[in-house]
Amino acid sequence: MFLPKSVYYEKESENYELGKELLTRYREKGIPCIEIANHNNIEEMRKKSNSEFPNMKQNLIIGIRKTHNFVPNQDKGKGKWNNVKNEHSTEHKISDFLVPYTSSGCIAMCLYCYLVCNYNKCAYLRLFVNREQMLDKIKRVANQSEKDLVLEIGSNSDLILENTITGNLNWTIENFVENPKGFLTFPTKFDMVDPILPLNHKGKIIVRMSINPKEIVRTVEIGTSPLEKRVQAINKLCDADYPIGILIAPIILVEDWREKYTELVQYLAENLSEKVKKVAFFELIFMTYSYIHRKINEEAFPTLLNLYNPNIMTGRGKGKYTYNREVREEAEIFLRDLMRKYFPNNEIKYIV
């Protein structure tokens, strides 16, 4: 159980059952609880230097989510790089909308974390206690749509991790399954799935486990679950009949990436259950990186692997970097061949 160094909370959180429960828990444990005006703007945090990044991750912020905008999420990858297809490609994103949900940020420290968009605002774990309001909107939107929508509730944090603190994922599944329409989905890099295994999810919750080669998990995805545990979690979720996706993501083109990703796919072929191999789909996503990541990682983790490689990366505007076209295409051909060899019958939803 994660015990924060300090809790920063908006006063209004105490008007919500979950807010009261969390604050009582931490006060009883003698953890300092500091009132703040706005979870988006904590002055004390804003002033800290990049080298403080790991320490900042030890704090917890409790507040109310005020904006509830759903962002359309279809076919982003279509047509751009996908000139090399295999027979199982559909090139579709899993979800129709990215939905802001019960948390934002994370206590782990993946060196490429896409949530580090604005270091002083997004990095640490923020919990939003107005979950009823958020789930009500999800149900309303799902029920008003003609088609059965898939709503991505995990794009701002890791809900398996969050669930160990709040129980929100159990609460969400229990309160969503009777909804006449829609599916929920989220990705995770954690293996603490046991609490959701016994739930009656009715196949409406699609869990997507994100994986990477062992050494990349250990040296880059700091604070997440080891590969072996994630694979065991996939098998358990599948045994519990959850629809399962496997994200090979983000693909990081380190020096010996061919060997590393080959070992990874072989490991999957040897250790995933037969049931998973029958039903799981894949998503393959190449890493994007940014100037902000570089600055934070240089100062906060000076001895760790530098993910920025100017020889194979190119600027994409707004301080973002992606792998350049030739390198990216070569890697895509290699990975599609690998998947065809070891998982010939599994759908690759997209490579992006």
Ligand code: SF4
């Ligand atoms: S587990 Fe996910 S949310 Fe947490 S630091 Fe890693 S990439 Fe970011």
